[in-house]
Amino acid sequence: MTTATLDPDISARRSALGRRILPYAMLSPAVLVTLAIVFFPMVQTAWMSLHEYVLFRPNDFNWVGLDNFRAALADEVFWISLKHTAIWMCTTIPAQLLLGLITALLLNQDFWWRPLARALIIIPWALPSVVIALMWTWIYDSNYGVANEFLLRLGVIQQAVPWLANPDTALASIILTLTWQGFPFFAVMILAGLQSIPASYYEAASIDGASAWRQFWHITLPGIAGVMMTAVLLRMIWVANSFDVIFVMTGGGPGYSTHTLPLYAFIKARTNLDFGYGSSIAVLFTIMLMVVVVFYLRRTGKAVD
Amino acid sequence: MKSSSIVGIASALALMTSAAYADSTVRFWYHFDNADNPMDELVATFEAENPGIKIDAENVPWNSYYDQLYTSIVGGNAPDAAMVKLFAQPRLIELGALHPIDDDIANWDGAANIEDGLIDLVKGGDGTQYYLPVQYVALYLYYRADMLAELGLEVPTTCDEFRDVAKALTRDTDGDGQTDVYGFGFRGAKGGHDHWGTFVLGAQDVSLTDGITSEAGVAGTQFVADLFQKDQVFPPSAPNDGFQEIIGAFKAGRTAMTIHHIGSANGMVEALGDKVSAAPVPACGGGSWTAFGDESTAVLSNAEDPEAAFKWISFLSSEGHNTTFNQATGQLPVVKADASNWTMHPERFVEATQASVPAAQLLPSSSATSDFVNTVWPTNMQRVLIGEISAEEMNANIDALFSE
Numbered sequence: 001m002t003t004a005t006l007d008p009d010i011s012a013r014r015s016a017l018g019r020r021i022l023p024y025a026m027l028s029p030a031v032l033v034t035l036a037i038v039f040f041p042m043v044q045t046a047w048m049s050l051h052e053y054v055l056f057r058p059n060d061f062n063w064v065g066l067d068n069f070r071a072a073l074a075d076e077v078f079w080i081s082l083k084h085t086a087i088w089m090c091t092t093i094p095a096q097l098l099l100g101l102i103t104a105l106l107l108n109q110d111f112w113w114r115p116l117a118r119a120l121i122i123i124p125w126a127l128p129s130v131v132i133a134l135m136w137t138w139i140y141d142s143n144y145g146v147a148n149e150f151l152l153r154l155g156v157i158q159q160a161v162p163w164l165a166n167p168d169t170a171l172a173s174i175i176l177t178l179t180w181q182g183f184p185f186f187a188v189m190i191l192a193g194l195q196s197i198p199a200s201y202y203e204a205a206s207i208d209g210a211s212a213w214r215q216f217w218h219i220t221l222p223g224i225a226g227v228m229m230t231a232v233l234l235r236m237i238w239v240a241n242s243f244d245v246i247f248v249m250t251g252g253g254p255g256y257s258t259h260t261l262p263l264y265a266f267i268k269a270r271t272n273l274d275f276g277y278g279s280s281i282a283v284l285f286t287i288m289l290m291v292v293v294v295f296y297l298r299r300t301g302k303a304v305d
Numbered sequence: 306m307k308s309s310s311i312v313g314i315a316s317a318l319a320l321m322t323s324a325a326y327a328d329s330t331v332r333f334w335y336h337f338d339n340a341d342n343p344m345d346e347l348v349a350t351f352e353a354e355n356p357g358i359k360i361d362a363e364n365v366p367w368n369s370y371y372d373q374l375y376t377s378i379v380g381g382n383a384p385d386a387a388m389v390k391l392f393a394q395p396r397l398i399e400l401g402a403l404h405p406i407d408d409d410i411a412n413w414d415g416a417a418n419i420e421d422g423l424i425d426l427v428k429g430g431d432g433t434q435y436y437l438p439v440q441y442v443a444l445y446l447y448y449r450a451d452m453l454a455e456l457g458l459e460v461p462t463t464c465d466e467f468r469d470v471a472k473a474l475t476r477d478t479d480g481d482g483q484t485d486v487y488g489f490g491f492r493g494a495k496g497g498h499d500h501w502g503t504f505v506l507g508a509q510d511v512s513l514t515d516g517i518t519s520e521a522g523v524a525g526t527q528f529v530a531d532l533f534q535k536d537q538v539f540p541p542s543a544p545n546d547g548f549q550e551i552i553g554a555f556k557a558g559r560t561a562m563t564i565h566h567i568g569s570a571n572g573m574v575e576a577l578g579d580k581v582s583a584a585p586v587p588a589c590g591g592g593s594w595t596a597f598g599d600e601s602t603a604v605l606s607n608a609e610d611p612e613a614a615f616k617w618i619s620f621l622s623s624e625g626h627n628t629t630f631n632q633a634t635g636q637l638p639v640v641k642a643d644a645s646n647w648t649m650h651p652e653r654f655v656e657a658t659q660a661s662v663p664a665a666q667l668l669p670s671s672s673a674t675s676d677f678v679n680t681v682w683p684t685n686m687q688r689v690l691i692g693e694i695s696a697e698e699m700n701a702n703i704d705a706l707f708s709e
Contacts (some may be wrong), residue, residue, distance in 0.1 A: 049522050055375055055379050056375060056396045059398075113494070141542070142541050143544040143554060143557070160483065160541070162541035162542040162544075163546050165542040165545040166691075251495070251683075253683065253690035255684060255687045255691055257691070270372050270376075271372065272680060
């Protein structure tokens with residue numbers, strides 16, 4: 001009744017204003033939550049990294065400027081961990097991608113138990129990291145592990161190998177574990193991409209006499225490039241930050257053989273309670289990861305375009 | 306009539322209010338690995354005896370026990386009382402997290418029933434009493450009596466004998482070219498400083514805070530490295546082996562000796578029967594050193610009702626209840642009467658513990674001890690075992706930690 005007496009211009013302006021505000025109103029709860037649980041701790045971490053802050057001396061919160069960063073850059077363990085992080089990312093993600101791609105191509109074929117295969121393939125991804133880490137620790141066990149038993153019976157090795165206690169094999173063993181855990185993610189994403197490619201493209205290519213390889217190269221790969229780019233980006237960030245599997249399997253050892261930067265930051269902060277130094281490692285790693293992500297987005301963005 | 310009703314209501318309200326004030330809840334943190342947990346029984350008994358106090362006992366996983374305790378203290382959400390080890394005491398004092406209990410112990414009848422000297426042993430570095438002992442152990446050497454008998458060997462009493470025996474026990478028993486039994490199950494992961502200490506800290510004038518970089522100190526670490534690298538008497542997985550691995554390997558017959566305490570004795574007997582026995586650790590470098598495994602309880606400074614919290618922790622260290630508590634942990638009671646009636650372990654393991662007590666020592670009362678236990682020792686030991694650093698470098702790193 002009131003609105004009926006309003007000037008139509010005012011009513012239209014209100015309606016337009018409501019439309020403009022509505023998206024913000026809808027987004028604000030998510031933004032507020034993100035600010036509270038992501039942005040605020042990030043700022044707090046950056047602030048702590050500029051202080052000497054050892055948790056069991058809570059009253060000594062002293063400003064040290066960039067001293068923690070200087071100490072980190074002069075720390076042998078920081079560079080060892082950075083090298084391992086680079087190896088960790090550069091091998092795990094391509095291995096997961098390749099395995100995921102092969103799996104997706106297989107699952108895209110017609111066979112009677114395809115629904116069951118799709119369900120089974122997701123299991124490694126669905127299992128909690130701690131369960132996976134414990135399971136693979138037993139697989140690698142040098143006394144009772146099935147990996148050694150299998151390889152001994154095949155005659156591939158002559159002595160049981162302490163996979164996780166040997167510095168030459170420990171990191172590779174964990175990379176294999178994480179590859180197994182993460183490939184279903186790629187498989188599922190790529191499979192979704194494959195199913196969005198119209199069958200008519202392949203029919204046309206067949207009529208033109210294109211081989212299976214050329215069809216894959218010129219139709220399939222461009223068709224899933226966008227999905228793969230997003231999946232690699234997401235996985236890059238997750239794998240880089242993932243340390244739970246390493247922590248459970250080796251704790252970073254033997255020595256520093258499986259230390260990665262997120263794990264080192266965690267050990268410094270959570271075990272040694274040196275939150276200032278641990279935060280500086282986390283901040284340095286975040287900056288490095290951002291550089292890698294921006295570089296990746298620029299390169300792949302151009303390629304996809 | 307009217308006024309009497311008002312008085313009645315007021316009295317009832319006053320009673321209700323006082324009852325509400327009398328009700329205290331003590332939040333207690335502990336860590337029991339044993340699934341057969343008697344804590345509910347202890348809580349029920351205590352609450353029946355002390356109607357005004359409610360116990361909220363939480364079993365916190367051991368692996369992250371101290372991480373969670375320190376964080377909860379700084380975060381202002383610490384429990385009122387907790388199970389604590391001596392190595393953590395300097396840090397907890399530095400945090401201002403402990404409530405002094407000198408007066409409570411002085412007024413507690415049960416104090417006289419605690420084993421002699423134990424209460425003083427757990428006193429804080431500042432001379433104040435914060436801890437109340439609840440159980441103790443001394444680490445000793447587990448050995449396979451049947452394997453020693455089979456090879457005509459004696460239980461080693463010195464490091465030299467230990468090396469010879471460990472080498473003899475390391476065998477390929479089925480002739481397939483693989484080593485089936487290793488002489489000693491060494492714990493190279495966190496917690497293995499107790500093993501290393503036996504070979505290093507027994508030497509004269511060598512301790513974690515003094516003389517660790519001396520010739521004798523370095524020789525001790527080198528002895529451990531040689532046992533692994535040259536003599537190969539440890540399983541190849543030793544650098545990463547923790548508690549589960551060393552105990553599992555010993556029970557499965559993969560190792561013939563290891564070092565642990567009476568807490569694992571019943572499990573060992575269940576797996577191996579009379580084939581397993583125990584003796585004090587060998588003397589190395591002219592003296593003996595073994596770890597005194599302590600566990601106490603403490604009232605935390607943020608406790609809302611410290612009196613109620615002390616009542617609860619003293620209950621755990623009192624006659625009868627201390628036995629129930631130790632049945633879960635498999636360690637030894639601190640109450641004299643409970644210790645004299647102790648039948649939970651076969652006699653030979655109790656005797657080995659008692660024989661080990663004279664050599665049992667505590668880690669330094671320093672805030673560096675936590676870092677030594679959690680990161681510095683395991684990382685350096687593993688690096689020595691895999692040949693990344695020398696024994697000299699490891700001991701220098703430990704010296705640097707305690708000199709800070």
